[in-house]
Amino acid sequence: MKELKDKILKEGVAIGTQIVKVDHFLNHRLDIRFLDRIGAEFSKRFAGEEIDKILTVEASGIAVASMAATYFDYVPVVFAKKAAPSTMTEGFYEAEARSFTKGTVSKFKVSQRFISEGDRVLIIDDFLAHGEASLALVNIVRQAGGKVVGVGAVIEKGFQGGSDKLRDAGCRVESLAIIDRIDDGQIYFR
Amino acid sequence: MKELKDKILKEGVAIGTQIVKVDHFLNHRLDIRFLDRIGAEFSKRFAGEEIDKILTVEASGIAVASMAATYFDYVPVVFAKKAAPSTMTEGFYEAEARSFTKGTVSKFKVSQRFISEGDRVLIIDDFLAHGEASLALVNIVRQAGGKVVGVGAVIEKGFQGGSDKLRDAGCRVESLAIIDRIDDGQIYFR
Numbered sequence: 535m536k537e538l539k540d541k542i543l544k545e546g547v548a549i550g551t552q553i554v555k556v557d558h559f560l561n562h563r564l565d566i567r568f569l570d571r572i573g574a575e576f577s578k579r580f581a582g583e584e585i586d587k588i589l590t591v592e593a594s595g596i597a598v599a600s601m602a603a604t605y606f607d608y609v610p611v612v613f614a615k616k617a618a619p620s621t622m623t624e625g626f627y628e629a630e631a632r633s634f635t636k637g638t639v640s641k642f643k644v645s646q647r648f649i650s651e652g653d654r655v656l657i658i659d660d661f662l663a664h665g666e667a668s669l670a671l672v673n674i675v676r677q678a679g680g681k682v683v684g685v686g687a688v689i690e691k692g693f694q695g696g697s698d699k700l701r702d703a704g705c706r707v708e709s710l711a712i713i714d715r716i717d718d719g720q721i722y723f724r
Numbered sequence: 725m726k727e728l729k730d731k732i733l734k735e736g737v738a739i740g741t742q743i744v745k746v747d748h749f750l751n752h753r754l755d756i757r758f759l760d761r762i763g764a765e766f767s768k769r770f771a772g773e774e775i776d777k778i779l780t781v782e783a784s785g786i787a788v789a790s791m792a793a794t795y796f797d798y799v800p801v802v803f804a805k806k807a808a809p810s811t812m813t814e815g816f817y818e819a820e821a822r823s824f825t826k827g828t829v830s831k832f833k834v835s836q837r838f839i840s841e842g843d844r845v846l847i848i849d850d851f852l853a854h855g856e857a858s859l860a861l862v863n864i865v866r867q868a869g870g871k872v873v874g875v876g877a878v879i880e881k882g883f884q885g886g887s888d889k890l891r892d893a894g895c896r897v898e899s900l901a902i903i904d905r906i907d908d909g910q911i912y913f914r
Contacts, residue, residue, distance in 0.1 A: 558837075562803065562834075566800060570798065592782065603756040611756055615752065
């Protein structure tokens with residue numbers, strides 16, 4: 535998606551060789567007009583697929599998934615929680631995801647009430663890096679007996695191997711911009 | 725908003741006398757079609773106000789704020805973070821908020837780049853209870869020299885005093901449903 539690549543080059547900040555900071559439109563300040571177009575692009579990529587719900591993870595995935603949902607006939611969005619709130623008393627599916635950026639391991643949780651057997655689920659997230667977060671979501675969908683229609687990522691860091699792991703797990707992956715290399719403050723796309 | 729009250733009665737779960745659980749449409753599973761109408765309602769309540777951006781807090785506020793933003797000419801949304809990510813290296817505004825439900829204190833953080841002097845900011849959140857979260861957001865806007873146009877809450881727990889505190893702090897408050905009492909599994913509206 536050319537508009538996205540232009541925006542990453544204009545507003546993104548490359549840090550070292552592993553991180554691109556896009557908090558101006560995706561991770562802290564949300565450029566809603568732009569995220570609306572991101573949502574429309576996901577609907578083009580997954581056109582013709584029957585989708586019952588979108589699954590993402592708090593917090594940065596929520597805005598993108600919500601805007602995208604409006605283009606998929608307003609299907610519900612479910613977001614995995616990284617900590618169980620005191621009101622989450624009933625059964626939930628759980629899967630571990632390591633964050634290389636934060637150096638932490640999260641246990642993603644989704645209430646068993648919100649993914650059902652046979653559900654056709656589109657996974658959407660802001661970043662696809664090592665694939666840990668998306669694989670945890672795939673794991674949760676499959677625990678529930680649902681089918682992963684695909685994984686949509688706004689930005690993929692292609693050099694961190696996440697999309698290969700997802701394809702090995704049998705998932706279709708659509709990334710709207712794939713970064714090949716971050717080097718000396720420069721971002722290079724595939 | 726009658727439709728919201730009906731939905732709370734139908735899908736909400738009263739827990740004890742203090743908590744109503746609405747994770748079926750607002751806090752875990754997001755009913756995007758309904759949140760779109762919630763967004764439209766906020767735009768009616770704040771019609772005629774000039775708004776530069778919407779401020780909310782991760783995670784449950786993000787979907788509501790994003791859907792609302794589409795009705796305010798797609799203004800950007802900024803969400804306060806409860807923990808500073810490793811990429812948040814520059815200056816940020818900070819304010820403390822206690823959560824009575826969780827029994828924790830969070831330090832909300834917003835990058836200084838995303839609220840500017842003179843900004844007219846609408847604060848939107850899912851719940852207004854004791855008002856701690858909203859007051860922290862008001863505090864952050866004022867640290868930045870911005871003006872709080874108002875505070876919009878989807879559900880107010882009227883018996884916890886948050887809206888009085890916000891009005892004492894000089895803020896207009898618009899809650900789409902005000903719960904007066906939770907008792908014996910029943911929810912009573914004002």
